[in-house]
Amino acid sequence: MAILGIESVVYGVDDVALCTRFWDDYGLVRADRSIDEPVWELPSGSRIIVRAIDDPDLPPAHFQGSGVRECFLGVDTAENLEKLVARIAVDREVWRDADGTAHFIDPDGNPMGLRIWAKRPVMCRPDPVNAPDHIVRLNQHRKWRMRARPKTINHIVYFSDNYVEAYEFYRDRLDFRMTDHSKANGIFARANGTYEHHTLFWLTTQHPGTRGKRGYAHIAFGCEDVDEVMVGANYMQDKGWSNVRPFAAALNRHRISSAMYYYFPCPAGGDAEYHADSDYLDDAWIPRVWEMAFGATIWGSSSSGFFAHKPATYDVQLDPDEASLEACRHLGKDGKDVPSIY
Template sequence: MAILGIESVVYGVDDLETCTRFWDDFGLAPLSRDAHESIFEVATGSRIIVRPRANTGIEDWFDWPGVKLVTWGVDTPEALEALVRDLERDREVRRDEDGTAHAVGDDGMPFALRVWAKRTVVSQPDPVNAPGCIQRLNQHRKWRSRARPKTLNHIVFFSHDYVKSFEFYRDRLGFRLTDHSEGLGVFARADGTNEHHSIFWVNTALPVAPDAQGFMHLAFGLEDIDEVMLGANIMAERGWTNTSANSSGGLSRHRISSAIYYYMDNPGGGEAEYHCDTDYLDDNWVPRAWDWKFGALLWAHRTPSFFRTDHDGWDMRFDPEGKSLEPFRKAALSDLPAGLGQISAQDEHAL
């Protein structure tokens, strides 16, 4: 029994035409479009469904545009029914005609489960040369004309109690704890995928976070850094920016997950992320607890000041039982680690 990752997401947007153009430029494969919705997919078959906010068919559980529903893909009908039976012990589960199951987590966020025939993707990134380490001899690198996302790797939500949000997914849906950025949020992996995380919950108590639960960003996996750079350049040429207050602007690499990334503002809400070269894990992975400053990101052209100086207390420790989570259950500003509740304006891009 396994959840294979994100089967689909439904966006509720204010301008369907503009949002459709965004995903066209982003490199997603169009499946269908009309006056009521646009549907795109990536190579694995994960779908992005874009609808006007007033007509998503989903209760609008937060007040700004963005992803209103995530449907998680389940590997078999038997696995889906087992998950549904367990959920029905203490909450309502609504079924669609196609068998899709809808429920609400302990934090109030809706989700759905559906049997999914996830497509296999085979990537062939070119070997990388370095001084003294020749991996590609007498061979030219491939040349690309477009970025084409292969996977829908993960989604990020703001949560009032990120520990509670995670524990529901762990205990009821089988997700694995990957890493904990103490006071900032927690990363979790669906049990049927090897990508570092399938979902990340960010603490709404942070000074730069909204006061309400809701959507932050969606991340798409590409083959290599060439494809990330090409996608970023094409999006910039077509007028799409990464200048929002919460953007970690520029081409950079995460310290947690190791992924090379590039975020951009999404007119449909939140941000869209290109990334590549993320960590891949299995159940032999030992979760880690990170000092929030040390774990946030590695390099960016708007690098916060605390990344440019040495700081005492930057640390990472192994946390196989997730004990680091307990102090941050429904954390208030007064409970956050030193400095996390008083981020300066010039440093807000760290998140």
């Protein structure tokens, strides 16, 4: 039963016009130029949909302000969709649309959906990268870019009161695979029908940086290469969008997934992440458990906030049996069980 990734994300926002300008500048391509409910479609077929925060068709919000109100996962066949729906319906309500789309609420209160998706292959041809005495691009100039045009929705990050239980729900009901565990911080998991390092990441609400937050944290868009990330970041800043945020305001690379990233605070809620050169995995991958701060970034002097603090220990271990989950199953609600990172 294959879930192919994120088919669409629906936002409820305070200012539709402002969010429309943001996503247009970000490099997404409009599929529906409606003023009230604009839609953007990426080359993979994934969609971003923006609606007014009081739209009666949106699911009820369990957080304050603008943000993701529903996320739809794409399933390969109708038969597999019905099998997944049957698993979910064991202990929670599932309601259906006329086209067969299934809706449910996950353990953290996030409205989610499943629907059949004809995901499209993305044709990327990144330029080879030269290095001293390693010439792989000879007599060939790099391609010229004017704008970033993200290709996929790589992943979405949610805040979770109990990220172990959240992950286990998606593992047991929807066949997600754990790829990495940032100990006492969160779990990265891959949908079984995609090679991307993670489709979902559940970030604990229990450490000081995220205490009590609800809903979603950010969404990541896959770009062809680092050049596209750079061009997108420069264009956004030229258009007046600030990249100042609590966690990181610089071009950097996540150690835990190898991905190059650049975040922008998004008026639709949370952050929008340009994302390139991530690890891609299959079922031969062995999950790892990392010390919380160690996997977050490759440290640089321009990092700020959380990412500016070097970890006390540099530790990563293979975790083929997911044994690390038990120690983090019941993080103290007062935060006493969570290492301080500030």
